[in-house]
Amino acid sequence: MKTLILWADALRRSYVTKENMPFLYKLSKTHGLVSIKPSFGFSQASWFTGVYPNKHGEFSTFKNGKNKIKTKLLKFIPNRLRPFAFNLIRYLKGNDYISHFIDVNKMDSFSLTREKYYHHNTLNIKTLFDYFKENNISYMIYYWPLIIENGKTRLTLFTKGSDLAKTKKSIKLIRKTNHDVYFFHLSELDGFGHTYGPDSNQIKIKLREQDWLIERLVREFDPEKTNILIWSDHGMLPIKGLVNIEDNLPKNNRYLALIESTMAKFWFYDEEIKEEILARLKKVKHGHILSKAEQKKFNVDFKDNENYEEIFLADPGYLIFPNVFQNRPIKGAHGYDYSNKDELAVLITNKPTVRKQGNMVDMLPTILNLLKIKYDSIDGSSLV
DSSP: OEEEEEEETTOOGGGOOTTTOHHHHHHHHHHOEEEEEOOTTOOTHHHHHSSOHHHHOOOSSEEOOSSOOOOTGGGGSOGGGHHHHHHHHHHHTTOOOOOOOOOHHHHTTSEESOSSOTTSOOSSSOOHHHHHHHTTOOEEEEETTEEEETTEEEEOTTSOOSHHHHHHHHHHHHHHOOOSEEEEEEOHHHHHHHHHOTTSHHHHHHHHHHHHHHHHHHTTSOTTSEEEEEEOSOOOEEOOEEEOOGGGSOSSSSEEEEEOSSEEEEEESSHHHHHHHHHHHTTOSSEEEOOHHHHHHTTOOOSSSSSOSEEEEEOTTEEESSOSSOSSOOSEEOOSOSOSGGGOEEEEESSOOSOSEEEGGGHHHHHHHHTTOOOOSOSOOOOO
């Protein structure tokens, strides 16, 4: 039986209503809708492995590793072209994971958490693709601008990155090929949520479009002969205030800081500066330093300090600004402590679900269960 997996980025549970997304709403009413707790720190590895970050070792995009990012050549390229040049150079070297991009003057202090996409297994933990290979499951992933087909990656340089263009391309790929698993990614809802806010009129218009695009893709398959899974990686909250960390930090090179939108990671080169910075952070309103108990709760209690030494986490709805990702404040964000239901992700399928709540680690066993593939002992369990 074929399997269609649609990743609708930033599709939060409350978006799926009869008014906003009639097709998805009808599908969810037939077999149910599962709220999914995202993986803390945006690690896709939890989805592909079925285990939490403290086992697979990945946490967000950047870390303080040995192999620092080389940015010397990028400084001669115009700012708007740097992200494309950066990833193209990496791709030509065999590194096909599309990375986020930050200021080149800051980026060279860090290492990339991941260089290659997940079908190149660098985790020493079985991934979804290992199970596919072992069981002769053919697959195609369209994660613009990459097409990954049975372990081989190619670029689609001349295809636009809009969700409409990606849907049209996906339909062509479906009609030209015959795979067991198809995996497609729609991304524009995330950008609209950041730019206009998750409760804006622009979002409502975008939801109708997303629903129509998803319906077009689903209609390419026979629902009686296809496993259909439509899922998201996170929801989104409206921004209600800003938190300025940068002005509270000392200006010296005795520590390393990566200030992101909702969390800031720190590494220290001596105990004195660590004590000073932690004391300063404790006075910052609308956020707190992640405790050891919280690190364990979020499954980010790593064995080493490559991913972080200490973390400052903003309160839900507050944006840390300035940060390395935005040059001006945004109106929606995600990546908090998941205490607000609107940050939860969602899973909608055409198969009966056994629970109403799940975690990102449940996605791998759910897919394998639908394909009747036995899997190893992992953190997640099947939702169907």
